[in-house]
Amino acid sequence: MPVTNFSFPDKYQYLNGFGSYHESEAIPDTLPIGANSPQRPNHGLYAEKLSGTSFTAPRSENLQTWVYRILPSAAHLPFELDTSYETPKTLHQIPRQLRWDPFDLDDKADWVHSLKQLGGVGSPATKTGLGIFIYAAGASMPPQQAFHSSDGDMLVVVQHGVLDIQTELGHLLVRPNEIAVLPRGIKYRVDLPSGPSRGYILELHAGHFKLPELGPIGSNGLANARDFQAPVACFDDAEYAPGSWTVFNKYDNQMFSATQSHTPFDVVGWHGLYYPYKYDLGRFNTIGSTSFDHPDPSIFTVLTNPTADFVIFPPRWLVQEDTFRPPWYHRNTMSEFMGLVMGEYDAKTGGGFRAAGASLHNVMSAHGPDADAHEKASAADLKPVKVGEGSMAFMFESPLMIGVTDWALELCRKVQPKYNAESWVPLKRHFKRPE
Ligand SMILES: [Fe+2]
Known part of the structure; x- marks a missing residue:
């Protein structure tokens, strides 16, 4: 019936x-x-x-x-x-880290x-x-x-x-x-x-x-x-x-x-x-660490397919002790395309990753928090803190290399030419050889 x-x-x-x-x-x-x-x-x-x-x-x-x-x-x-x-x-296969200002x-x-x-x-x-x-x-x-x-x-x-x-x-x-x-x-x-x-x-x-x-x-x-x-x-x-x-x-x-x-x-x-x-992404039940370290971002997977996962970074509490709380620096066999629906993404506090913009870290393209986020996170008092309030970042993560179009690289006029130079080149050396 x-x-x-x-x-x-x-x-x-x-x-x-x-x-x-x-x-x-x-x-x-x-x-x-x-x-x-x-x-x-x-x-x-x-x-x-x-x-x-x-x-x-x-x-x-x-x-x-x-x-x-x-x-x-x-x-x-x-x-x-x-x-x-x-x-x-043409889909240009290039290893360069890319970030786009908000699309018009x-x-x-x-x-x-x-x-x-x-x-x-x-x-x-x-x-x-x-x-x-x-x-x-x-x-x-x-x-x-x-x-x-x-x-x-x-x-x-x-x-x-x-x-x-x-x-x-x-x-x-x-x-x-x-x-x-x-x-x-x-x-x-x-x-x-x-x-x-x-x-x-x-x-x-x-x-x-x-x-x-x-x-x-x-x-x-x-x-x-x-x-x-x-x-x-x-x-x-x-x-x-x-x-x-x-x-x-x-x-x-x-x-x-x-x-x-x-x-x-x-x-x-x-x-x-x-x-x-x-x-409704607001209904996502977010799981995270209550001791130390970050689980892999796969913990935020909404939907999955062998070609690509859809992953979100919703508002959530961070409570880990003795942990660098933004995502770690990494290189990934997966390609990561990210977008931002609203608010500010907690791993990128320098202002370059904005709502309606995007980033692409292709296969084995090194990336991580920008220098500003690293400085803040390294000095932060590790009290329980809620991150991502009013924010929703997401990722299309794929094992495949993502080629980019002429529209993405040139015609949309949104590519940030100084993405690398402004994000990671300013990272400071903190190494001290033990006496
Ligand atoms: Fe990543």
Whole structure:
């Protein structure tokens, strides 16, 4: 039996649970009982399957959803290349530590045209690697346009403004300090109810995010499964003029578009495991040391995938004794792309890492606290202290080298040329040979 029956005014209610089998219908008796694709679906709908994994993927990884809609997705004219969208030609693999000033807001571009690729590796065509994007949108998408990425799941970190995302499966309202995951292929359109919005996107070319295993932490902690929220079914049954809808399709990092005569947001009911969801980073249960030293930052992992982890640095208490409390200096086989949603990141107090900016410490690029943070931390009185109050830094951490685009290096005009010179070159020598 259907477990959910929400009508249109309740469109911002959510289904709770990560990896849970969800079902939702906007009209009673939409979802069939028994057969997923009955001879005549209820209410004269079409049954359509959306596959997020191969059919034969193990049950623990298999993500499929059945939708019951007014017209099938296939009813559209051919996709044509949109030459106005700039596809990055080169990903520069360079070992230099990079940091960017806050990326500009844009008061004109809509979601589709605001996507700027900052970096990436691999290829959507071979389902390898990832892409990192900055979006800065100032306009809602036109009412009869929709978008989807064929290249992978997009994890969106909202830094500024609010995204009202109408997806095929229902609505997600996503605010700063929240993230949304928009799976490959699911169509959506983005409205900006509070004006311009800006943020960061990690696109996985392969697989999907999972919650990290908890091991000795036990059965709760970090991001709890029940705090992930999926939309409820919500549909539009209006009839539209022939060819009046445009659907954009990001395909191998090129933009294509096709026209159709019906809305893609006509799903009256759905059930399955493949759906968009959102998560409020403020609900993260932060775990840390109560004796000495820092655990590895993996303790802050929200979502994981073999290609990249999504890690946050939320407000938290530091109580360790005899410990250099900022993150240690290190070199890492992983690449680390960091962004800041709000506030000041506790490991970078020199002012160069600002909200809406970013940094990239690629594979084996040495980094750590800047000289200012080192001086303060070395002299600090180690009382319990709360760090990161009003702040939310995050990291996309990947075992792959992250190449950067011409936009990232030059066109955005945000690269800080003196990042190394100002951060670590001023570090002083304190060594004293014992007498
Ligand atoms: Fe690091």
